Amino acid sequence: MKIYQKPTRDQWSKILERPAQKSSTVRKIVKPILKQVKKKGDTALRRFAKEYDQVDLKQLAVSNEELKAASSQVKPELKDAIKRAYDNIKKFHEAQAQAELILETSPGITCRRKSVAIQKVGLYVPGGTAPLFSTVLMLGIPAKIAGCNEIIICTPTDHLAAINPAILYSASLIGIDKIYKVGGAQAIAAMAYGTESIPAVDKIFGPGNQYVTVAKQMVSQKGTAIDMPAGPSEVAVYADDSSDADFVASDLLSQAEHGPDSQVILVSTSKAKIDETLAAVKKQLADLPRKEIAAKALTHSRAIYLKSREEAIDLLNEYAAEHLILSTDDADEVADQIINAGSVFVGHYTPESAGDYASGTNHTLPTYGYARSYSGVSLDSFVKKITFQRITKKGLKDLGPSIEYMAAAENLHAHKEAVSIRLRKLAK
Amino acid sequence: MKIYQKPTRDQWSKILERPAQKSSTVRKIVKPILKQVKKKGDTALRRFAKEYDQVDLKQLAVSNEELKAASSQVKPELKDAIKRAYDNIKKFHEAQAQAELILETSPGITCRRKSVAIQKVGLYVPGGTAPLFSTVLMLGIPAKIAGCNEIIICTPTDHLAAINPAILYSASLIGIDKIYKVGGAQAIAAMAYGTESIPAVDKIFGPGNQYVTVAKQMVSQKGTAIDMPAGPSEVAVYADDSSDADFVASDLLSQAEHGPDSQVILVSTSKAKIDETLAAVKKQLADLPRKEIAAKALTHSRAIYLKSREEAIDLLNEYAAEHLILSTDDADEVADQIINAGSVFVGHYTPESAGDYASGTNHTLPTYGYARSYSGVSLDSFVKKITFQRITKKGLKDLGPSIEYMAAAENLHAHKEAVSIRLRKLAK
Numbered sequence: 001m002k003i004y005q006k007p008t009r010d011q012w013s014k015i016l017e018r019p020a021q022k023s024s025t026v027r028k029i030v031k032p033i034l035k036q037v038k039k040k041g042d043t044a045l046r047r048f049a050k051e052y053d054q055v056d057l058k059q060l061a062v063s064n065e066e067l068k069a070a071s072s073q074v075k076p077e078l079k080d081a082i083k084r085a086y087d088n089i090k091k092f093h094e095a096q097a098q099a100e101l102i103l104e105t106s107p108g109i110t111c112r113r114k115s116v117a118i119q120k121v122g123l124y125v126p127g128g129t130a131p132l133f134s135t136v137l138m139l140g141i142p143a144k145i146a147g148c149n150e151i152i153i154c155t156p157t158d159h160l161a162a163i164n165p166a167i168l169y170s171a172s173l174i175g176i177d178k179i180y181k182v183g184g185a186q187a188i189a190a191m192a193y194g195t196e197s198i199p200a201v202d203k204i205f206g207p208g209n210q211y212v213t214v215a216k217q218m219v220s221q222k223g224t225a226i227d228m229p230a231g232p233s234e235v236a237v238y239a240d241d242s243s244d245a246d247f248v249a250s251d252l253l254s255q256a257e258h259g260p261d262s263q264v265i266l267v268s269t270s271k272a273k274i275d276e277t278l279a280a281v282k283k284q285l286a287d288l289p290r291k292e293i294a295a296k297a298l299t300h301s302r303a304i305y306l307k308s309r310e311e312a313i314d315l316l317n318e319y320a321a322e323h324l325i326l327s328t329d330d331a332d333e334v335a336d337q338i339i340n341a342g343s344v345f346v347g348h349y350t351p352e353s354a355g356d357y358a359s360g361t362n363h364t365l366p367t368y369g370y371a372r373s374y375s376g377v378s379l380d381s382f383v384k385k386i387t388f389q390r391i392t393k394k395g396l397k398d399l400g401p402s403i404e405y406m407a408a409a410e411n412l413h414a415h416k417e418a419v420s421i422r423l424r425k426l427a428k
Numbered sequence: 429m430k431i432y433q434k435p436t437r438d439q440w441s442k443i444l445e446r447p448a449q450k451s452s453t454v455r456k457i458v459k460p461i462l463k464q465v466k467k468k469g470d471t472a473l474r475r476f477a478k479e480y481d482q483v484d485l486k487q488l489a490v491s492n493e494e495l496k497a498a499s500s501q502v503k504p505e506l507k508d509a510i511k512r513a514y515d516n517i518k519k520f521h522e523a524q525a526q527a528e529l530i531l532e533t534s535p536g537i538t539c540r541r542k543s544v545a546i547q548k549v550g551l552y553v554p555g556g557t558a559p560l561f562s563t564v565l566m567l568g569i570p571a572k573i574a575g576c577n578e579i580i581i582c583t584p585t586d587h588l589a590a591i592n593p594a595i596l597y598s599a600s601l602i603g604i605d606k607i608y609k610v611g612g613a614q615a616i617a618a619m620a621y622g623t624e625s626i627p628a629v630d631k632i633f634g635p636g637n638q639y640v641t642v643a644k645q646m647v648s649q650k651g652t653a654i655d656m657p658a659g660p661s662e663v664a665v666y667a668d669d670s671s672d673a674d675f676v677a678s679d680l681l682s683q684a685e686h687g688p689d690s691q692v693i694l695v696s697t698s699k700a701k702i703d704e705t706l707a708a709v710k711k712q713l714a715d716l717p718r719k720e721i722a723a724k725a726l727t728h729s730r731a732i733y734l735k736s737r738e739e740a741i742d743l744l745n746e747y748a749a750e751h752l753i754l755s756t757d758d759a760d761e762v763a764d765q766i767i768n769a770g771s772v773f774v775g776h777y778t779p780e781s782a783g784d785y786a787s788g789t790n791h792t793l794p795t796y797g798y799a800r801s802y803s804g805v806s807l808d809s810f811v812k813k814i815t816f817q818r819i820t821k822k823g824l825k826d827l828g829p830s831i832e833y834m835a836a837a838e839n840l841h842a843h844k845e846a847v848s849i850r851l852r853k854l855a856k
Contacts, residue, residue, distance in 0.1 A: 105788035360533035
C-alpha cells in the first residue's frame, strides 16, 4: 500500500483517481456476441456455452427437478444463514415502499404519483470462483416486493452444466423459478433482446466481469434499462486512534480479495494506526486462500494520513466510496457528515461483510465515484413512479389562463389552444 | 394520420414501433466538440459561439445587471402565471420528500436510508424558437428543494448575446444565479468537464436537440450522470364515444407542434370518434403558427381503432407513452389500469399543457418506451439515497455466524474473517 503523508487539498484528486476504464477492446469482443444472440437466439447461446465453457446445453432453463435437487444439496447451516439474511433484507426493503402521493396543488387540480412495478426484470448472477447466491437475495427480494410480473435469472454453469445449489436454493426461497444457464455478455444480450427460451426484459440488474459490464452498458444505449454503471468494487476505511488495527486490516482485505482491480483506501488521522494496520494486513494476508488476488489489489491501494478529522471527512466525500467503513468511537458523528457514499458501516463492530450478506441493506452499490449521483439498488430500482393529474372544469377555469400565458410566451400556440378550446366551451 | 382498423395483437409491436434513432452521424459531430471543450475550456466555448451562433461572448456568465434587467422585461401577466406554476410545482415536489428510514432488522442491527442531495447539478435549458423557461421551473425547483449545493444553468443566447428574459426571470424566482451563455453539445461538455468559468457537475438535466441528447449520452458513459435517455416527445390519447373530438384534436396538435419527429398516437374504441377527431385536426391545424412542423409530425402519426377498452389499455401499456391522455368519462377507471406511462392526464378537462406548465407534475418524462422502466424527473432525481448500518457487539454475536457461513460458501474467506476476528475478540 502506498502511504501519503498530509497531502494538500489540490493533491487529493490525483491521489483518489480511479484507474481508467479501457473498454474499447472489450467492446470489440462484446459487440459480435450481442449481434449473434440477437440474430440466432438460443442457437448462439448454445454455441457460446460450448465454445467458452465446454458445456453441451440441451435445456437452457433450469428444470423443476434441478431446483428440487439443489435444495437437498445445501447444508442446513447454510440454509439457516440464507434464511436469516433473507428475513433482514426483506424487512429493510419492504420498509422502503412508498405510499401513493395525492395532492391538490390548487383548487380543482389533483396531482398523484404512484409506484408501479417494472414489469419484466432480468437478474444476472455471476458463477465461477465466487458463486454469488447473495446477489440472488439482494436483487430477487426487492423485485418480488415491488411486484415485478416476470423475474428471470441468468447465471453461468460449471463444466458439468450445473449451477451452484446455493444459487438455486436462494432463488427458490424467493419464489423465482425462471432460471437460465447462460453467463457472460451473451446472457445480457439474451435478456435485452429475448431468445426462443429467454424472455426479453425491461431492466437488467447484477454484477459481472468486464464483458458483462460492457454488455450492460451497450444494451442500455438501445432501450433496455440497467441498474447502474459499474466499475471495480471499492472500500474506504476511516480509522483514528480509537480503531482496532486488526479489524481495519480485515476490512481492507475483505475488499482486496474481490479482484486484482479492487480499490482499497485507508484514511486516518493517526500515523501510528496506519503503521499498525499495515502490519496487521501483512500478517492476515498470509492466511488467505485468495491471497494472490488480494496482494495484487493492495499494490495499488492507498493509505492517506491527514491531520484533522474535518479534512478526512472532506476527502472521503470527494472520493465517494462504494463502501465506507467508519472505524472510530465517534462513528455516528462522522456518519452525519457523509454526503457521498454508497453504503456506510458505522462503528467497530460493523464490518462490510455484514452488509454484503445479511444485515438488510443492499450490496449492489455505486462504484467509481458514481455514489456522488447514484443510489445503490433498492426497492426504488424495481419500480417507476407514474404521475397522474385530474383537473375539474372549475380548476381549469382558474389555472387555464396561466397556462395560456406561458404557452404563448414559449411560442407553443397549439399548447395554448388545447386550454383555450376547453375554456371556450366552458364559457358557453 | 395513418388509420389502423382492429389490428391483431401480433401486429401491435410493428404499429407502435418508434423511428430508429440513428445517432452515429451525430456522434461524429459531437465527439470533437466534447474533446475541444475538455481541452480548451472557455476558449473553445467562445469559438463555438462565434462559429455556430455568430455571437461574440465576452462574459460567459450572466451578470447581475442582466438578471435585474430581465425582470423588468417580463410582462406582469406572465410573471403572475410563472408564479402560479412555481407554487404548484413546488408544492407537489416538496410533498415527494422522504423521511429517513431507520429500522432494526434484527436485535442489534440498525439499518438506515437517507436522502442526500446530489451536490452539483447542471440544468440545460434550450433557447431558440421555443425558449423553455418552463424547463427552468421543472428542473430548478426540485433541485432547490433537494438542497443541491451548486445549481447552474446553461442556455444558448440569441444573436445579440441575450437570453430570453422569461428564462432569467424564472431562474431568479427560484434563486439560481449561476447562468451561462452556452448552448448545444458544448454546453453539455462544459458541465461534464468544467471550464475556467463553468464548474463541472455531478449530474446533467434537461431536454435538447439531437446534439445535446447525444452529448449527454456520451458524457454519461464517462462518469457524469444524466436525468434520462431521451427520444422525440410523444403523446398517446385514448378516446371513446364520450370524448370531445375538438379537445382530442387540440391535444394531438399540441404534441405535434413540438417537432417534425414528434410521435402522436390516437387509440379509440369508436370508429366514428376517430373520423370526427381527424376532421377536427385538419380544421385546427390550419390556424397554427407552427402548422408546418405539426403537419410533418402528423404524417407518421397513427390512429388505432380497437374493439374493446381492455384491448386499448393493453396496447397503451405496450406503447408506454411519455404523455397519456385519457379523454373519456371513465378516465379514472382506465387510469387505474395503466402500468406503463410517463405522466397520465385524466379526464376531458386535463390537457397535456396543464402538466407541461403549471399543474405541479414534472414535464421531464421518459420517451421512446423508456416509461416501462424509467420515472420522470422528480425530487428523487436530485438526491441519492445512502444506506447506513450500525451493529452492536450483541448484534454481531447473533448475526455473525450466518455471515460467516455465507461468506465461506461463496469462497470469500477474507469476508468471513472480518467477522471472525471480531467474534474472537468478543469471545475473550
